[in-house]
Amino acid sequence: xTSDNPDNAKGQPGLAEAALSGLCPRxxxxxxxxxxxxxxxxxxxxxxxxxxxxxxDGPAAFLTLIIGGVVVGLALWLEVAVGPPxxxxxxxxxxxxxxxxxxxLRFAKTWLIYAEYRNKAGEAGxxx
Numbered sequence: 464x465t466s467d468n469p470d471n472a473k474g475q476p477g478l479a480e481a482a483l484s485g486l487c488p489r490x491x492x493x494x495x496x497x498x499x500x501x502x503x504x505x506x507x508x509x510x511x512x513x514x515x516x517x518x519x520d521g522p523a524a525f526l527t528l529i530i531g532g533v534v535v536g537l538a539l540w541l542e543v544a545v546g547p548p549x550x551x552x553x554x555x556x557x558x559x560x561x562x563x564x565x566x567x568l569r570f571a572k573t574w575l576i577y578a579e580y581r582n583k584a585g586e587a588g589x590x591x
Contacts, residue, residue: 482573487511488580495576500568502576516579522571523564530563 480486485496492508502513534556541547541555 478574478577479570481577482570485569485573488577495573496569499565500572502572511580513576516576518572518575518579522568522575526564526567526571530560530567534560534563 481488481491481495484493486492487494487506487509489511490506490509492506494503494506494508495513497503502516502518504514505512538552538556541552
């Protein structure tokens, strides 16, 4: 089965598969994440040092704003359309927000680390 995705041309996994499985950008082993959205210090399989990548907190800020806006809009729509009690809102929206943020962070952080690895990006003045 052939893919038109240029990232898959060299046998590398697609971004969605890499984010869901936490795959190393170099060897493809499932070693990228140590916790739900926290990188491991290095890949035990190929020894790629993940601490050299500068992912930062940018994805968290964008995801918080985007997911917050979507959830507030949906909660307002539900309130106007149905008018459920407060506990229904809490029961519905708290898990949606938590799961969306963690899934989004995992995806965004994986995308950024893959982009840095593929483009050999690094800090100015650093040799490696």
